[in-house]
Amino acid sequence: MQWNLDQLSAFVAVCEHGSFSAAARDLHRAQSAVSQAVALLEEDLGVRLFERSGGRMPQLTEAGKALHEEARAVLQQCQRLQGRANGLQRGEEARLRLAQDEAMPYQPVLASLEALVHAFPLLEVQLASGAQGDVARKLVERRADLGLLFHHEQMPEALERQRLGTIEMVTVCGAGHPLARVPYADRRTLAQHRQLLMTPQDSHYSGGEQISPLVWRADSFYAMAELVMRDLGWAWLPRHVASYPTYQGHLLELRSDWTPPPLVVELVCRRDEALGPAARWLGDALARHLGSEG
Amino acid sequence: MQWNLDQLSAFVAVCEHGSFSAAARDLHRAQSAVSQAVALLEEDLGVRLFERSGGRMPQLTEAGKALHEEARAVLQQCQRLQGRANGLQRGEEARLRLAQDEAMPYQPVLASLEALVHAFPLLEVQLASGAQGDVARKLVERRADLGLLFHHEQMPEALERQRLGTIEMVTVCGAGHPLARVPYADRRTLAQHRQLLMTPQDSHYSGGEQISPLVWRADSFYAMAELVMRDLGWAWLPRHVASYPTYQGHLLELRSDWTPPPLVVELVCRRDEALGPAARWLGDALARHLGSEG
DNA sequence: CACAACCTATCTCCAAACCAGATAGCTATT
DNA sequence: AATAGCTATCTGGTTTGGAGATAGGTTGTG
Numbered sequence: 001m002q003w004n005l006d007q008l009s010a011f012v013a014v015c016e017h018g019s020f021s022a023a024a025r026d027l028h029r030a031q032s033a034v035s036q037a038v039a040l041l042e043e044d045l046g047v048r049l050f051e052r053s054g055g056r057m058p059q060l061t062e063a064g065k066a067l068h069e070e071a072r073a074v075l076q077q078c079q080r081l082q083g084r085a086n087g088l089q090r091g092e093e094a095r096l097r098l099a100q101d102e103a104m105p106y107q108p109v110l111a112s113l114e115a116l117v118h119a120f121p122l123l124e125v126q127l128a129s130g131a132q133g134d135v136a137r138k139l140v141e142r143r144a145d146l147g148l149l150f151h152h153e154q155m156p157e158a159l160e161r162q163r164l165g166t167i168e169m170v171t172v173c174g175a176g177h178p179l180a181r182v183p184y185a186d187r188r189t190l191a192q193h194r195q196l197l198m199t200p201q202d203s204h205y206s207g208g209e210q211i212s213p214l215v216w217r218a219d220s221f222y223a224m225a226e227l228v229m230r231d232l233g234w235a236w237l238p239r240h241v242a243s244y245p246t247y248q249g250h251l252l253e254l255r256s257d258w259t260p261p262p263l264v265v266e267l268v269c270r271r272d273e274a275l276g277p278a279a280r281w282l283g284d285a286l287a288r289h290l291g292s293e294g
Numbered sequence: 295m296q297w298n299l300d301q302l303s304a305f306v307a308v309c310e311h312g313s314f315s316a317a318a319r320d321l322h323r324a325q326s327a328v329s330q331a332v333a334l335l336e337e338d339l340g341v342r343l344f345e346r347s348g349g350r351m352p353q354l355t356e357a358g359k360a361l362h363e364e365a366r367a368v369l370q371q372c373q374r375l376q377g378r379a380n381g382l383q384r385g386e387e388a389r390l391r392l393a394q395d396e397a398m399p400y401q402p403v404l405a406s407l408e409a410l411v412h413a414f415p416l417l418e419v420q421l422a423s424g425a426q427g428d429v430a431r432k433l434v435e436r437r438a439d440l441g442l443l444f445h446h447e448q449m450p451e452a453l454e455r456q457r458l459g460t461i462e463m464v465t466v467c468g469a470g471h472p473l474a475r476v477p478y479a480d481r482r483t484l485a486q487h488r489q490l491l492m493t494p495q496d497s498h499y500s501g502g503e504q505i506s507p508l509v510w511r512a513d514s515f516y517a518m519a520e521l522v523m524r525d526l527g528w529a530w531l532p533r534h535v536a537s538y539p540t541y542q543g544h545l546l547e548l549r550s551d552w553t554p555p556p557l558v559v560e561l562v563c564r565r566d567e568a569l570g571p572a573a574r575w576l577g578d579a580l581a582r583h584l585g586s587e588g
Numbered sequence: 589c590a591c592a593a594c595c596t597a598t599c600t601c602c603a604a605a606c607c608a609g610a611t612a613g614c615t616a617t618t
Numbered sequence: 619a620a621t622a623g624c625t626a627t628c629t630g631g632t633t634t635g636g637a638g639a640t641a642g643g644t645t646g647t648g
């Protein structure tokens with residue numbers, strides 16, 4: 001592999017302009033330079049690239065056609081590297097690792113990521129879903145750059161948060177639960193049945209006040225929904241979780257005199273590390289998509 | 295884009311060996327060369343690649359990690375180009391365009407192509423299926439390099455053929471056809487019913503003699519099978535066509551005193567152009583896979 | 589604390605590579 | 619025949635790029 005990129009560029013330019021001279025004009029080089037470059041390339045590769053039938057336009061050989069494709073692929077890859085470097089030079093991050101609470105609504109997040117890929121086509125994205133505690137931990141341990149979670153009382157000092165929007169909560173019970181036959185469930189009625197709550201120590205959502213003396217706890221809204229579906233109690237769930245197709249017909253929304261305040265969605269990042277342009281851009285997009293929802 | 299491939303190689307070598315000196319040893323270059331190469335690369339890209347914290351092993355920056363991947367991709371593409379050139383230098387063809395009769399059994403062809411890709415991993419393959427006339431025409435007009443078809447009386451002078459194997463023919467009728475109730479159909483019985491034959495002018499297969507005074511014609515075995523399935527007559531079909539899953543239960547194989555000789559499968563190429571190694575290799579593979587069948 | 593064993597950056601020098609310009613030779617068109 | 623367009627090759631001057639030497643750093647050890 002003794003050839004170099006200039007020779008490949010010359011070769012490709014000749015292929016696309018049809019003549020050595022035209023390629024030289026396009027490359028702002030002397031014709032002799034192009035001629036020598038291609039000749040050296042042919043010598044290095046041991047393959048005749050053009051059929052020079054004397055004084056007329058050179059014709060690509062079969063081998064030349066194949067290697068033309070390969071050469072274009074090489075140069076394209078080089079431009080990709082250059083583009084990536086340009087972005088990094090401008091301070092763009094090399095990759096963006098987004099960690100989100102698993103109960104985060106998918107649509108706004110996916111819509112934001114779809115928009116992100118158009119604004120930063122070369123950016124590498126890693127998306128991780130997990131319990132709320134995991135999200136914060138990933139940020140603290142620098143295993144994520146940006147976190148997306150619900151408002152939470154305890155937040156490590158090293159993290160900074162920013163409110164993005166809210167998510168409506170609904171009160172639900174299973175289709176076979178006694179409450180399903182009640183037209184309206186006031187607070188006292190709810191207190192007479194088993195309540196399902198998020199486990200408070202690891203992830204303490206703001207909308208999770210204990211009402212009933214009898215509670216079961218789970219660490220994810222999806223686990224709670226499964227329990228509710230089996231008529232083990234009632235619960236407050238984000239509306240988008242309650243209306244998940246899997247639960248269709250098994251979960252009933254209750255009318256009640258009190259529902260917890262909406263979940264507050266927050267964007268979290270490290271306090272000691274500046275966000276790159278892509279992270280800021282994604283933050284804005286998430287605010288737009290989540291703000292219109294809550 | 296002022297950097298060159300040597301700088302990329304040096305960069306990648308440093309990434310993989312952990313130090314400039316080790317990379318220099320591996321590349322059989324002086325340490326100063328590697329140092330300068332990386333320094334120039336950093337300058338050209340405008341991106342700091344390593345964190346030199348004084349006298350200890352340099353550490354890749356975040357940007358460096360991203361560009362390391364890109365650089366490796368570029369070099370890999372370059373090696374691909376070199377490999378392709380090496381093959382072409384040895385006389386291997388750049389691409390192999392195989393045209394086959396659409397009624398050719400798929401299994402042997404696919405098995406041969408699967409083996410081909412292991413022997414010639416960089417070869418570009420184009421596979422075209424069509425009526426027999428199309429196959430020969432493609433070869434004559436240089437739109438295909440290798441043809442796979444059934445023996446045929448008229449063959450253009452420019453083409454050369456080679457026998458590969460044979461394919462068994464069976465006599466079939468539809469499940470509701472009167473012949474379906476006959477335990478044994480001799481030639482005279484067959485002659486009393488409508489016979490479906492290949493159209494002779496465009497594609498004249500050897501196994502297609504007219505027996506019945508009443509014939510319908512079609513230009514593909516698949517079209518004939520469709521007609522037979524609707525009880526419009528009986529026909530001779532290649533066994534692999536007759537046992538195609540779509541026709542399962544709708545086509546019956548008849549016992550008869552005479553079936554046409556097996557179809558002879560032939561490999562066809564231009565007489566005036568030498569076959570490359572891949573074409574010869576594929577020809578051998580096809581002979582193996584088709585020979586064991588007939 | 590001195591020393592050895594690593595490492596990297598930088599300087600100088602020299603040979604090889606490379607480019608522009610000029611020239612010669614070819615073909616197709618007028 | 620003349621012209622215009624093309625390509626290969628030669629030549630001279632510039633530039634690039636590598637080797638070698640040197641300086642300066644950190645880590646680990648006696």
